[in-house]
Amino acid sequence: xxxxxxxxxxxxxxxxxxxxxxxxxxxxxxxxxxxxxxxxxxxxxxxxxxxxxxxxxxxxxxxxxxxxxxxxxxxxxxxxxxxxxxxxxxxxxxxxxxxxxxxxxxxxxxxxxxxxxxxxxxxxxxxxxxxxxxx
Amino acid sequence: xxxxxxxxxxxxxxxxxxxxxxxxxxxxxxxxxxxxxxxxxxxxxxxxxxxxxxxxxxxxxxxxxxxxxxxxxxxxxxxxxxxxxxxxxxxxxxxxxxxxxxxxxxxxxxxxxxxxxxxxxxxxxxxxxxxxxxx
DNA sequence: ATAATATTCGACAAACTGTAGAATGTCAAG
DNA sequence: CTTGACATTCTACAGTTTGTCGAATATTAT
Numbered sequence: 001x002x003x004x005x006x007x008x009x010x011x012x013x014x015x016x017x018x019x020x021x022x023x024x025x026x027x028x029x030x031x032x033x034x035x036x037x038x039x040x041x042x043x044x045x046x047x048x049x050x051x052x053x054x055x056x057x058x059x060x061x062x063x064x065x066x067x068x069x070x071x072x073x074x075x076x077x078x079x080x081x082x083x084x085x086x087x088x089x090x091x092x093x094x095x096x097x098x099x100x101x102x103x104x105x106x107x108x109x110x111x112x113x114x115x116x117x118x119x120x121x122x123x124x125x126x127x128x129x130x131x132x133x134x135x
Numbered sequence: 136x137x138x139x140x141x142x143x144x145x146x147x148x149x150x151x152x153x154x155x156x157x158x159x160x161x162x163x164x165x166x167x168x169x170x171x172x173x174x175x176x177x178x179x180x181x182x183x184x185x186x187x188x189x190x191x192x193x194x195x196x197x198x199x200x201x202x203x204x205x206x207x208x209x210x211x212x213x214x215x216x217x218x219x220x221x222x223x224x225x226x227x228x229x230x231x232x233x234x235x236x237x238x239x240x241x242x243x244x245x246x247x248x249x250x251x252x253x254x255x256x257x258x259x260x261x262x263x264x265x266x267x268x269x270x
Numbered sequence: 271a272t273a274a275t276a277t278t279c280g281a282c283a284a285a286c287t288g289t290a291g292a293a294t295g296t297c298a299a300g
Numbered sequence: 301c302t303t304g305a306c307a308t309t310c311t312a313c314a315g316t317t318t319g320t321c322g323a324a325t326a327t328t329a330t
Contacts, residue, residue: 007145007146007220007223007224009227010142010224010227010228010231011142011287012286012287012288013287013288014287014288014289015287015288029307030307030308031307043288043289043290044289044290045290046289046290046291046292046308046309047288047289049307049308049309050288050289050309050310051287051288051289053308053309054286054287068296068297068306068307069306069307070307077235078231078232078235079232079234079235079238080235081231081232081235082228082231082232082233082234082235082236082239083232083235083236083238083242084142084239085142085228085231086224086225086228086236086239086240086243087239087242087243088142089142089145089224090221090239090240090243090244091247092144092145093145093217093220093221094243094244094247094248096213096216096217096220097213097214097216097217097218098217098244098247098248098251099214099217100212100213100214100215100216100218100221101217101218101221102244102251102254102255102258103214103218104217104218104219104221104222104225105221105225105240106255106258106259106262107218107222107262108222108225108226108229109225109229109237110262110266112226112229112233113229113233114266116233116237117259117262117263117266119237120237120241120259121256121259123237123238123241124241124252124255124256124259127242127245127252128252131245131249146318147317147318147319148318149318149319149320150318150319164276165276165277166275166276178319178320179320179321179322180276180321181277181278181320181321181322181323182319182320182321184276184277184278185278185279185319185320186318186319186320188277188278189317189318203275203276203327203328203329204275204276204277205276205277
């Protein structure tokens with residue numbers, strides 16, 4: 001299966017770069033973010049500002065007036081964001097095939113970081129207990 | 136977190152509908168697919184044909200000349216497709232946050248179908264054994 | 271060869287993302 | 301209060317993706 005860009009692309013390249021900067025710094029001005037990205041590749045300040053604005057409209061970053069300049073912050077932690085997004089995506093994929101998605105999940109995890117398998121076992125146990133308590 | 140359309144949208148609405156028809160039928164002519172979708176909502180034959188063509192270009196369906204008419208087939212099983220796609224998506228999300236994605240995976244699964252938790256435990260055990268064998 | 275059918279082409283609209291210059295707003299120093 | 305310097309927003313365009321079809325072309329059957 002090819003598909004150049006990959007399916008379920010979650011964010012655009014620049015959007016992603018910006019969020020990564022914000023997650024690393026907790027908060028930053030548009031200019032600071034611009035500077036950091038600029039150190040990597042050619043880009044205009046307004047480009048960064050525009051995308052920040054879009055991220056704000058999407059509710060992914062917060063914008064607060066600081067000392068005469070707006071300061072941006074991520075609206076979600078990396079973990080929270082990954083959680084939300086994968087929740088959405090997985091729900092969609094489960095609709096297509098739960099078993100396929102499960103298999104792939106384990107494969108991908110094992111591929112990426114086998115140690116996580118143990119942690120996952122624990123998560124499952126906890127979840128089971130949690131479900132039982134509710135019952 | 137809002138985001139009207141959900142992140143990681145895997146396929147467009149019509150693309151998805153068409154694939155679902157194909158997965159259900161194994162194979163079908165464009166016309167047959169058109170008829171099925173038409174029974175649900177107003178749509179033109181060429182619209183369906185065009186999207187079938189695009190799915191073919193993406194490598195998601197096969198197109199074979201049958202008895203004077205092209206017959207389409209899914210290029211992947213539902214399971215295989217879900218597997219591929221979730222592999223891609225998850226790899227991307229893991230890059231953002233493995234723990235977040237794992238947590239969400241368990242949550243979503245427990246939400247959708249708690250019984251699967253046990254099956255997942257088995258999958259993990261098998262995967263661990265497989266990894267050990269390789270070592 | 272004609273009429274009926276099937277298939278492909280070309281187009282347009284609406285989102286989404288990247289890109290950035292132009293216009294406008296703000297605020298402090300003179 | 302006017303002028304700069306800097307900050308922010310506006311407007312615009314290009315490229316991609318998906319949905320949508322009519323028109324043109326090709327194929328088949330009569």
